[in-house]
Amino acid sequence: MSFVRAEGIFQSYGRRPILERVDVSVKEGEFISIVGASGCGKSTFLRLLLAQERPTRGEIRIAGAPPATEPGLDRGVVFQRYSVFPHLTVRENIVAGESFRTRWGRFGGAARRAALARADETLARIGLDHVAHQYPATLSGGMQQRLAIGQALAARPRILLLDEPFGALDPGTRLTMHDFLSELRTETGMTVFMVTHDLAEGFKLGDRVLVFDKPRWDPTDPDAYGATITYDFDARNGGIPFQTPEETLHALRTPGPDPVA
């Protein structure tokens, strides 16, 4: 049943433990928010999921495949910044999502025309068709992140990893981006991991919220112990799943849309 499975993850840099005893399993299509204080290993965990780093102990498997040794096509990623290629136009950035896997990193002839047509479709869907021929530097922060997400999805990854994707955006843009991401997710049914330092954002978007914290704390040596997942909340339905009685669900289901979905 589990699609992504992390088992017995320990990660330390030198003698400093960052993560310890992290076990988590995620179903396909789940949206996982990862929250926690600074320096509690949430970005480290995301890098492990991305296979940018390999854990000191333990392993992460996606769909039962052997643990990856480097980032690859099965993992899409969007960072807080620098997630698009500044030297490519918006349209070429989307095409890059498909063309970089080829031998020379570019398409020719009919394949290129087809890719450009698909890119235009993607751009229309993410609302960037009017800036298709501009360079990313001329775009606002929100538009750049939308482009980064569109580009990552163009490569059709199995999981999408977001490292504080909206951290550098202003509050209004952030709300628009939430809607954008929710819509996109409903369309694609993608499995998503999102690191955020905004709790409300985590609960709003996620199906589950994983909290990273240090369960053991040595006041004379704060670095002595690593962090792990201390809470694993069910965040569907605003994080209060057990307070919805069956009857209400039943009553609501007949006239209106399913509140759970």
Place this chain on the structure above:
Amino acid sequence: MRWINRQPGTALRAALVATPFLLLFLAYWIGSEIRLAANPSDRLLPAPGTIAATAERLFTEPDRRSGQILLWHDTLASLLRLTAGVAIAAAVATVAGLAIGLLPHVRAALAGLVAVVSMIPPLAVLPILFIVFGLGELSKVVLIVIGILPFLIRDLSQRVLEIPRETIVKAETLGASSGVIALRVALPQLLPRLIQAVRLSLGPAWLFLIASEAISADQGLGYRIFLVRRFLAMDVILTYVIWITLLAFLMDLALRWLSRRLFPWAEAGL
């Protein structure tokens, strides 16, 4: 208002730009006048009018013996050496910079070597170049290459390392191989910086060109300057110096224009 916040207006700015040039010219003119008043046949500081006349003669009149206009001849010879040296160095530095910046194995193998080699004063190895490559064109081009290559490699590999890791990782998640990352991600972002680095290394490149021409050549701008030095022909030397300065300035301008033209996406950063 504080002085750090005061901005000169357009007219004043233009005047401020021109002032040092005018002062310099004026100082030379006065010095020349004083010396020529004492000795009309003084050759050290020829009058501006004399220099202008000499310049006109050098640019237009063919040499009596060879029938060629020597200045254009020298310019062509020197520019060929300079562009060959700079182009070779830029090409080698681009490849080396990419390899050092992207591949940890190459970085481990070469970074130390480049750091040490860049400490060798290029002019100190000029005699070796003359011995090994002879007195022809090759040794002059090689001197320019050796002179600016270590700087270019160090600068460009640093620029490759400065490409945000996020961008590289992103390319990896799109399935790009090392080659594709080098060609489609790192190289295009490196090119505007290459032009920037070449602009900076043009000064040293001219230095090495003139030095090697001064020591051994039969044509070239540096050769001519050092040849007429024997006759104390200051008017010719000054004409050549102004001409070289103008050429260097125009090259810099052209490279800047090229960079803006070819890499509009990088304009904000440069």
